[in-house]
Amino acid sequence: VLGLIPDCELEHVTSAGNAAGTGARVALLDRTARSEIENVVRQVEKIETAIEPKFQEHFVDAMAIPHNKDDFSNLAREVALPERNIAEPPQSADTGEGRRRRRRRRAG
Secondary structure, eight states: OSSSSOSSSSOOOOOOOOOOHHHHHHHHOOOHHHHHHHHHTOOOOOOGGSSSHHHHHHHHHHHHSSOOOOOOHHHHHHHHHHOOOOOOOOOGGGGOOTTOOOOOOOOO
16 A cells, blocks of 8 residues: 555565565575675676656655555555545755755854
8 A cells, every 4th residue: 555565466466574684694604695696796787767867756756655646556456545645746946945054163
């Protein structure tokens, strides 16, 4: 209901539990697994989201709980979703509204 999982058939969704903690223990205690992890890390490709023109728009929409635009039609078939309250877009930085003033430190 919060939009933290993709809108898919629920039988395809499982919990990974404490995957980060489990992975950390494996990396610390299993030398073979650690070597495999190091090899995988070398193959990771970094994707620079800042250069994707629509990334910020998608990110802001996804930060709303529930998601600002996705209707979660699969999930709506399973549970009653809360009423949507679409937030107004944030004020433009050009207007000067909402900016904080910086205080200068006194010398001394």
